[in-house]
Amino acid sequence: MSEQTIRTSSRKKTTPEQRRRKKTIQITLGIVLIAVILLVSALFQNTNPKAGFILIIGVLLGYTLQRSRFCFTASLRDPMLTGGTLLTKAVIIGLAVSSLLFMAINMSKFGLDLSAFDIKKVAGNVKPAGVNTAIGAFLFGIGAVIAGGCASGTLMRMGEGFAQQWLAFVFFVIGSMLGVFIMVPMDSVPILKGTAVFLPDVLGGWIPAVIVQFGLLALIYLLAQWWGNKKSSGIV
Amino acid sequence: MEEKEKKQSLWEFYFKREWSYTTGAVLLSILAVSLVLVTGQAWGVTGVFHVWGGKVLSWFGINADAFPGFNGAVGKYIFANSQVSLTNLGIVLGALLSVLLAASFKYKKIKSRKQVVAAILGGLLMGIGARIAGGCNIGNFFSGIPAFSLAGWIFMVFIFLGAFIGSKMLKKWFM
Numbered sequence: 184m185s186e187q188t189i190r191t192s193s194r195k196k197t198t199p200e201q202r203r204r205k206k207t208i209q210i211t212l213g214i215v216l217i218a219v220i221l222l223v224s225a226l227f228q229n230t231n232p233k234a235g236f237i238l239i240i241g242v243l244l245g246y247t248l249q250r251s252r253f254c255f256t257a258s259l260r261d262p263m264l265t266g267g268t269l270l271t272k273a274v275i276i277g278l279a280v281s282s283l284l285f286m287a288i289n290m291s292k293f294g295l296d297l298s299a300f301d302i303k304k305v306a307g308n309v310k311p312a313g314v315n316t317a318i319g320a321f322l323f324g325i326g327a328v329i330a331g332g333c334a335s336g337t338l339m340r341m342g343e344g345f346a347q348q349w350l351a352f353v354f355f356v357i358g359s360m361l362g363v364f365i366m367v368p369m370d371s372v373p374i375l376k377g378t379a380v381f382l383p384d385v386l387g388g389w390i391p392a393v394i395v396q397f398g399l400l401a402l403i404y405l406l407a408q409w410w411g412n413k414k415s416s417g418i419v
Numbered sequence: 420m421e422e423k424e425k426k427q428s429l430w431e432f433y434f435k436r437e438w439s440y441t442t443g444a445v446l447l448s449i450l451a452v453s454l455v456l457v458t459g460q461a462w463g464v465t466g467v468f469h470v471w472g473g474k475v476l477s478w479f480g481i482n483a484d485a486f487p488g489f490n491g492a493v494g495k496y497i498f499a500n501s502q503v504s505l506t507n508l509g510i511v512l513g514a515l516l517s518v519l520l521a522a523s524f525k526y527k528k529i530k531s532r533k534q535v536v537a538a539i540l541g542g543l544l545m546g547i548g549a550r551i552a553g554g555c556n557i558g559n560f561f562s563g564i565p566a567f568s569l570a571g572w573i574f575m576v577f578i579f580l581g582a583f584i585g586s587k588m589l590k591k592w593f594m
Binding site for chain 1: 440527
């Protein structure tokens with residue numbers, strides 16, 4: 184708790200009167216926006232009974248991303264660019280918490296002996312793993328750093344008012360269409376298409392998978408800790 | 420006056436103060452798991468982008484469903500039935516809500532030609548990369564590794580390598 188300091192950006196060149204006005208206008212608009220979100224959720228409910236819930240989870244995801252300045256791109260870029268690993272470590276903590284929760288769901292679905300295992304029913308995404316994953320992730324990593332935001336980060340910055348990310352989004356959409364075309368010939372080559380692999384299924388049960396999964400997460404966390412200490416005094 | 424001061428600090432405490440990265444990470448995890456529990460489908464972002472592109476083309480009379488790999492996705496598309504569309508809209512609105520309640524919304528215009536090139540190149544690479552890998556940093560990675568997916572781990576290694584090369588390019592050409 185002692186780490187939590189109040190960080191507010193200092194704004195120059197505005198009078199206290201202007202600042203008060205700006206504050207009133209923005210907070211009022213914020214409250215109007217809450218009403219709009221609730222109204223839109225209710226409207227979507229007519230088409231899909233889960234739409235309101237999904238939209239509001241999305242709003243909470245966006246709120247959380249913005250409020251905590253969370254950025255997956257920075258978590259990958261900063262260790263190299265600035266030596267900072269605080270965000271990297273936070274991502275690992277997030278993955279560990281999610282792993283635990285998803286594991287509980289999948290254990291209750293498939294049983295501790297995986298007797299009811301079905302790759303199509305895994306909670307979470309088990310996407311095809313192959314050469315395509317490596318190439319795609321590599322290109323994605325370059326793009327995210329250059330554009331200053333990954334998938335979630337681009338959407339978040341669009342909401343924050345960054346024009347650059349609105350432009351990046353347009354080309355993200357165009358790139359996605361190109362990517363679909365590129366995947367058509369790749370889909371006929373097994374190694375380029377990939378195969379979905381659920382680690383407990385191939386490693387011989389939950390126990391080895393848990394050891395590998397949490398062992399790797401712990402190792403990366405310690406590496407990030409060591410790198411952060413080495414590169415700087417550990418501050419962002 | 421004293422009460423007014425106190426009110427202001429409460430507002431700052433609840434709406435202005437930033438959360439720690441770890442708080443953010445844990446909350447994102449909990450939200451992502453809630454989504455799966457209720458809908459059965461994990462959080463993703465980019466899976467719908469090509470359909471959005473096709474939808475825009477359809478307004479200009481171009482039938483994107485005839486394109487290779489689209490498989491009639493545009494014709495079948497209904498916004499309210501698409502979880503990815505709903506959460507994407509939610510993320511934009513949620514970030515906007517966060518800056519409005521903190522009274523820190525500010526339109527940031529594009530400052531240089533470099534930023535334009537960066538946005539175009541970066542956007543294209545992310546789009547192509549996400550479709551080839553079958554998911555982005557959310558769908559394949561943040562919803563993948565927790566599902567004990569091999570693809571999630573491969574994605575992590577190679578997005579990191581890509582980010583490393585991207586940082587070099589950023590330093591050389593875009594900063």
